[in-house]
Structures are given as structure tokens and as C-alpha cells.
Amino acid sequence: MKKLFTTLSNIWKIQELKERILFTLMILVIYRVVCQVVLPGVDPAQLVDTQKTGILGLLDMFAGGAFSKVSIVALGVMPYISASIVVQLLGIAVPSFQKMQKEGESGRKKLTQYTRYLTVFITAIQAIGYVKTQIKPEAILIDLTTFYVMSGFVLTAGTLFVMWLGEKITDKGIGNGTSLIIMVGIIARLPIALQQEISSKFSGNDGGLIMIVLEIVALLAVVMFTILIVQGVRKVPVQYAKRIVGNRQVGGVRQYIPLKVNAAGVMPIIFAQALMFIPNALIGFFPERLTDSWLHQYTDITSLTYSLTFAFLIIAFTFFYTAITVNPTQMADDMKKNGGFIPGIKPGLATSSFIDDVISKITFPGSLFLAIIAILPSFAVKLGIQQEFAQFFGGTSLLILVGVVLDTLQQIESYLLMRHYDGLMKTGRVTGRTGIPAAGTTSSPI
Incomplete structure (x- = not known):
């Protein structure tokens, strides 16, 4: 304290x-x-x-x-x-x-x-x-x-x-203004959602205080799991050759490229949700013609059809967005121009292929974890949690909350360290989405 x-x-x-x-x-x-x-x-x-x-x-x-x-x-x-x-x-x-x-x-x-x-x-x-x-x-x-x-x-x-x-x-x-505005909007719903959940648990035989405590513990566990996914990186070592510039020797140091497990961030969920909105929009415009349509299965976020389709779209969009934002060829070229190389890998095409292979291997588990986080609210509702409160157990809202908080804390810590104060943590430093990205990557809008 x-x-x-x-x-x-x-x-x-x-x-x-x-x-x-x-x-x-x-x-x-x-x-x-x-x-x-x-x-x-x-x-x-x-x-x-x-x-x-x-x-x-x-x-x-x-x-x-x-x-x-x-x-x-x-x-x-x-x-x-x-x-x-x-x-x-x-x-x-x-x-x-x-x-x-x-x-x-x-x-x-x-x-x-x-x-x-x-x-x-x-x-x-x-x-x-x-x-x-x-x-x-x-x-x-x-x-x-x-x-x-x-x-x-x-x-x-x-x-x-x-x-x-x-x-x-x-x-x-x-911090990032757009992200903070969204985060404040999400947090503003938390007191109402928590009040509804507490009222529902005490109004019947749903466990009362014990269930509330268990749900809070489960929510903290999900938050910790989400932080691990957001912060997870695969460090690729890079060795820089020694060079003589004037009277000084530069280079000769080993650094690393932090390839994020979830390089696409929250964007795959946003893309997938944009597509999942289409059935609801069609039913809204043509309510009489689509009364008994199969599209109604996609208006219930707790249905198995919705969850499976949503998870599949997230996995597909994770690979797609990672492929268009992370450029292994550009990373290899920048590394070669600066006299850097991955130990045991030839510069140029071999380096590009190696980085692409590493990205493919870490993107698949990253996409699976992202899909699990996205559909967790559906399982929470099935387990008896009120839908308003269940939204905080995963999905875009939780990813945005975790990402924005880490981003803001990192900026605050940078001010502290520049003034020679201690950081926010006793050991290590807060690393968020605004850290130095790998070559060839771009930041997301949020």
C-alpha cells in the first residue's frame, strides 16, 4: 500500500x-x-x-x-x-x-x-x-x-x-482518446450489470453470496488469461554485426523482434461481429418475409450456431489481418539494411521465410485463444449469469478494457521513468500495445 x-x-x-x-x-x-x-x-x-x-x-x-x-x-x-x-x-x-x-x-x-x-x-x-x-x-x-x-x-x-x-x-x-471513450462507455455499464446480477442471485435459490464470490473470482481469472494473450510475445533474436563509424565501433549487440501471439489485436472480433450483424439487419428490414428464416439463429448470441460461426470467423480474420499487417519480407529487408541477422539463418529470403513460419505457428494458438475469449459470454449466460454482466467475461469489451488499461499505464510509466522515478511495478515494466512494434507492422485504430 x-x-x-x-x-x-x-x-x-x-x-x-x-x-x-x-x-x-x-x-x-x-x-x-x-x-x-x-x-x-x-x-x-x-x-x-x-x-x-x-x-x-x-x-x-x-x-x-x-x-x-x-x-x-x-x-x-x-x-x-x-x-x-x-x-x-x-x-x-x-x-x-x-x-x-x-x-x-x-x-x-x-x-x-x-x-x-x-x-x-x-x-x-x-x-x-x-x-x-x-x-x-x-x-x-x-x-x-x-x-x-x-x-x-x-x-x-x-x-x-x-x-x-x-x-x-x-x-x-x-492514452488513446478513442479507446478511452469506448472503455468509459463499457465501464459505465458495469455497475448496472453487477446490480442486476446481485439482485438475480439473491431473489431466488441461485446461490446468493457464494455464487457472487465465485463469479467475481472467475471474472478475475478470465481477465488474467486475457492479459496473458494480449502481452504474449515470441522473441526472435537478432544479432547486429560490428561496424566502424568514424572512430567508434557500433553494433555487435543482440536484440530481439517481439512477435506478438495476438498481433491482430481486437480487429478480428470487430470484423467478425460486423458480419454477424448482417442477419439481424436483414430481419429488421424484412421482418415479414424472414419471420421463420434460419437467420434468426444468428440473432441469439447464446446459440451454438452463433458461437461456432463467430469462432470460425475470428480464426479466419486473425490469419487474414495478421497476413496483411505483418510483412516478413519488409522485416527481413530492414534487418539486412541495418546489418542485422537471425543467428543460424541466412539474410534475405531465408530470414523472411523463417519469420513467416514463426508467425504462422504462433498465430494459430493465438486465434484459438481469441475465439475462446470472444465466445466466453455465451457460456457465461448458459451457466446462469445475467446477459448484461456476462458481457464482461470476454468478447470485444474485455479485450478493449485490458488493452486500453495496459496502454494508458505504459504511458504513465514512461513519464515516471523519464523523471527518474520508479515505475508502476516493483519488477519489470508495463508493456502495452504502444510499445515499439516489429518492423513492417501497423497499429490498429483502437
Whole structure:
């Protein structure tokens, strides 16, 4: 406990870090306040039965409840994330975007601008679908046409405002702004979910306090398992040859390339969930024609069909995303240019093949573990845990929480170490997603 208070005291002594933390907290408070503002023209009293379950419940969790409350920021930052993913994929497939990625700061500004334009387009489309499918006509107090047009503009402006808040946190705060906004939205649902779970366990013969304690222990175990997956790396040793530069000898040291077990991060789950949303969207647009359709199996996240399909898509997307973001050939070329080589492996093509083989071997178990984490909420519901609380036992929400916390703690620790204070841990250092990536890798939007 003394170590904790000493660390907090050291954090408060660093003026820049203190200002960044306070600024971040202020922006997050503003975001949570805005989440409570209902769309103009909507009767809040008619929104009692609009709590979302299933797949829509996941969207509501990412938006911190704003989705079900019909808030002016109901769509949250998800359109911005979708736009970021599209631009990132274009940077891999389209030569002109590849060129912009290599232009440094000017190219980054162009890509950011394109991402913002695409965010407006995606938000406008999603806003129309949202107001038509998620808001009951009896809850609308004004003319429908006027409401739809006005809501489209308001929801688009709300998403752009949240995007701007995220960028401000990234620039002047601590951590990744977009990730922190999503994390705060997820955490905001935890007290309600925990209250519902406690009420359900004490209202019947479901074990009471003993079951609550066992569930908390199981949740901590799942969190620890997720941290192991997020932090797991395969260290490939690299030896750098000795060189004489002027009157100095450089090189001759051994380093390593940290190839992550889960190099794709949370992106495979996001891609897979995007596809799993399609059946629900089709049923929403054609409810009469698809009343008894087999697509209804994919609207229940606890069904075996949903879980197996979801797991298969995650494994497939993990290999796909790792293949397009981790470039063994580029890594081998960069290593060769800098006079580095893997002991026992010839530089060039042999090194590229070796790295590709290592990535393939660690990606398969990584994808399996990722799939297990993703479908754990389904098993939790089957074991009697309330669906709201079960979402914290795995899936995208847990991966985002773990990744963002590690990322933020790493940035705080870097400030401490730069000022010659002790880090956050007695032994070792906090390593998060913002560590120096292997050559040829790219960071994910979140």
C-alpha cells in the first residue's frame, strides 16, 4: 500500500502528467454528460422498453448506454472506427494510399482528413437506419419527416463531436482518446450489470453470496488469461554485426523482434461481429418475409450456431489481418539494411521465410485463444449469469478494457521513468500495445 501511495505522489509531482490526466478526466466527464442528452423531438417517457439485448446490446455497451437512451451521441465513435478500418485496408490494397502512408506527417494528415470525410458518410447512413428501426413512432413528438432529417444531422454532429473529444484526449491528454471513450462507455455499464446480477442471485435459490464470490473470482481469472494473450510475445533474436563509424565501433549487440501471439489485436472480433450483424439487419428490414428464416439463429448470441460461426470467423480474420499487417519480407529487408541477422539463418529470403513460419505457428494458438475469449459470454449466460454482466467475461469489451488499461499505464510509466522515478511495478515494466512494434507492422485504430 505504501508503494501505491508513493507512486501516486510521484505522478502528482510531474506537472505535465498531472495536467494531462486532469484534462483527460474532464473530457471523459463531458462525454458522459452528453450521453444523457436525448434527441430533440423524442419523449423520454416512451423509452422505458428500449433496452437492447443480444447483438444490439453489444453496440449499446460500446456507446455507454447512449444507444438505448436515444442520445444525441447514440452512434458513439463506432462510425469513426469503421472509417479508420476502411482507410487502413485501403492503405494496404490501393497504391495511392500506400504512397500517402510513406509520406510522413503530410501523408498522415491526408489520411486523417479522408477518415473524417468517410466518418461523416458512414454516420449519415447509420443515423437514418437508427432512427427508423430503433425509435418507436409513439415516442416521436414532431412530424416524422422533420424528425428523421433533423435526427440525421444531430446524430452525425454528435459522432463528430465525440470523435473530436477523442482527438483532444490523444493530443493533450493521456492514452488513446478513442479507446478511452469506448472503455468509459463499457465501464459505465458495469455497475448496472453487477446490480442486476446481485439482485438475480439473491431473489431466488441461485446461490446468493457464494455464487457472487465465485463469479467475481472467475471474472478475475478470465481477465488474467486475457492479459496473458494480449502481452504474449515470441522473441526472435537478432544479432547486429560490428561496424566502424568514424572512430567508434557500433553494433555487435543482440536484440530481439517481439512477435506478438495476438498481433491482430481486437480487429478480428470487430470484423467478425460486423458480419454477424448482417442477419439481424436483414430481419429488421424484412421482418415479414424472414419471420421463420434460419437467420434468426444468428440473432441469439447464446446459440451454438452463433458461437461456432463467430469462432470460425475470428480464426479466419486473425490469419487474414495478421497476413496483411505483418510483412516478413519488409522485416527481413530492414534487418539486412541495418546489418542485422537471425543467428543460424541466412539474410534475405531465408530470414523472411523463417519469420513467416514463426508467425504462422504462433498465430494459430493465438486465434484459438481469441475465439475462446470472444465466445466466453455465451457460456457465461448458459451457466446462469445475467446477459448484461456476462458481457464482461470476454468478447470485444474485455479485450478493449485490458488493452486500453495496459496502454494508458505504459504511458504513465514512461513519464515516471523519464523523471527518474520508479515505475508502476516493483519488477519489470508495463508493456502495452504502444510499445515499439516489429518492423513492417501497423497499429490498429483502437
